[in-house]
Amino acid sequence: DTAVSQTPKYLVTQMGNDKSIKCEQNLGHDTMYWYKQDSKKFLKIMFSYNNKELIINETVPNRFSPKSPDKAHLNLHINSLELGDSAVYFCASSPPWANYGYTFGSGTRLTVV
Amino acid sequence: RKEVEQDPGPFNVPEGATVAFNCTYSNSASQSFFWYRQDCRKEPKLLMSVYSSGNEDGRFTAQLNRASQYISLLIRDSKLSDSATYLCVVNSDDGQNFVFGPGTRLSVLP
Numbered sequence: 001d002t003a004v005s006q007t008p009k010y011l012v013t014q015m016g017n018d019k020s021i022k023c024e025q026n027l028g029h030d031t032m033y034w035y036k037q038d039s040k041k042f043l044k045i046m047f048s049y050n051n052k053e054l055i056i057n058e059t060v061p062n063r064f065s066p067k068s069p070d071k072a073h074l075n076l077h078i079n080s081l082e083l084g085d086s087a088v089y090f091c092a093s094s095p096p097w098a099n100y101g102y103t104f105g106s107g108t109r110l111t112v113v
Numbered sequence: 114r115k116e117v118e119q120d121p122g123p124f125n126v127p128e129g130a131t132v133a134f135n136c137t138y139s140n141s142a143s144q145s146f147f148w149y150r151q152d153c154r155k156e157p158k159l160l161m162s163v164y165s166s167g168n169e170d171g172r173f174t175a176q177l178n179r180a181s182q183y184i185s186l187l188i189r190d191s192k193l194s195d196s197a198t199y200l201c202v203v204n205s206d207d208g209q210n211f212v213f214g215p216g217t218r219l220s221v222l223p
Binding site for chain 1: 145147149155156157158159162198200202205209210211212213215216
């Protein structure tokens with residue numbers, strides 16, 4: 001019974017396309033996140049979202065947009081994909097209390113060709 | 114100064130060795146600290162939280178030094194299965210989320 005699940009696991013697409021990655025958590029956590037891990041393996045926050053507030057990392061291009069239909073889901077939409085968007089995207093969730101840390105999904109490996 | 118810094122390694126150690134990683138952070142107001150482990154092509158997984166008084170979980174010991182703004186992870190009696198990248202995690206300057214260090218790669222050799 002997967003706690004944080006992402007789909008698809010792999011995504012290969014052409015430049016200029018629009019794609020979405022879905023994320024669902026069944027942990028009852030209040031906050032969900034999207035992280036990007038590039039080829040150098042750095043994990044960088046893209047968005048954090050709870051049912052009250054969306055916090056955007058200002059370095060993220062506005063081609064990326066999170067969509068949350070409800071507390072258990074946070075999807076990532078990407079418009080006009082570019083070669084530099086190729087990376088692994090991880091969804092994560094956490095409860096309100098600080099010392100719990102995150103639970104990550106298994107990642108979506110996006111390749112833009 | 115970057116928010117979280119780690120020696121990228123790799124650390125290549127023989128089985129049974131003791132190995133220690135350090136991590137420095139810039140936000141003196143940080144309150145939450147963790148070590149995560151990430152296996153190749155997998156997601157990061159929480160290894161342990163780091164408490165002010167230091168804490169131990171089996172072969173793993175974590176320490177926090179607030180004055181010098183660093184945390185450490187000590188692994189005793191290394192196993193082959195300990196081979197992974199170890200990520201230091203600290204809450205961000207604005208307190209809204211967590212910042213991950215670049216990770217330290219460990220290879221335990223037979």
